[in-house]
Amino acid sequence: MIYQLKITLRRTSPPVWRRIEVDDRTSFRSLHKLIQIAFEWYDYHFHEFQVRDPYGPKSTRFIESRIVIGNLETDIDYKFYVDQVFDENHAFLCDWLIREKDKCMYVYDFGDYWEHEILLEKIKPAEERDSYPRCTKVMRGAPLEDSGGILDKEIEIDENDELDRINMDFAWLYMGMDVGK
Structure with a gap:
């Protein structure tokens, strides 16, 4: 299925x-x-995903779940602030986001603490003529890496050009790889 x-x-x-x-x-x-x-960043900083137990009680705050999916190859000692941590290499979307409208958080750059809400909008069958992953919509330019956080001014981009750039980079990243790896 496609998310x-x-x-x-x-x-x-x-x-x-x-x-x-x-x-x-x-x-x-x-x-x-x-x-x-998709946000034109370069993976210079630590990151983590904050998730809820998909079968547990629904909490409105991710911090209450204290479940993190992260890169276990870093020097971050997760045991001091989370109850459970899972290796992002072996944790799959279908195990954590199981229904439309399920959400998780992605935090990038623990200094600037850029939080992203990831919303599962739709679950649908794959279209034979389409390739995945793909970006279907871009809304506004993202702040630059190491810019010190969210800026007050909007970064202007040509959204069609940005969509093309993202999909070219997605294709390059997944060239020769099976979908879902």
Whole structure:
């Protein structure tokens, strides 16, 4: 199945977001790489995904869940602030986002603490004529890497050119790889 995800950089006004479509078996590590491409960042900083137990009680705050999916190859000692941590290389979207409207958080750059809400908008069958992953919508330019956080001024981009750039980079990243790896 294909997941249509809307990834919104929080605390931006007007909102900065990307809509992407990925295989439901995509790992969180691969999703991290796709987000980096979609926002034109270069993976200079630590990151993590904050998730809820999909079968547990619904909480309105992710911090209450204390479940993190992260890169276990870093020097971050997660045990001091989370109850459970899962390796992003072996954690897959279909295990954590199981219903439309399910959400998780992606935090990039723990200094600037860029929070992204990832919303599962739609679950649909793959279209034979389409290739995945793909970006279907870009809304506004993202802040530059190491810019010190969210800027008050909007970054102007040509959204069609940006969509083309993202999809070319997605294709390059996944060249020769099976979808969902």
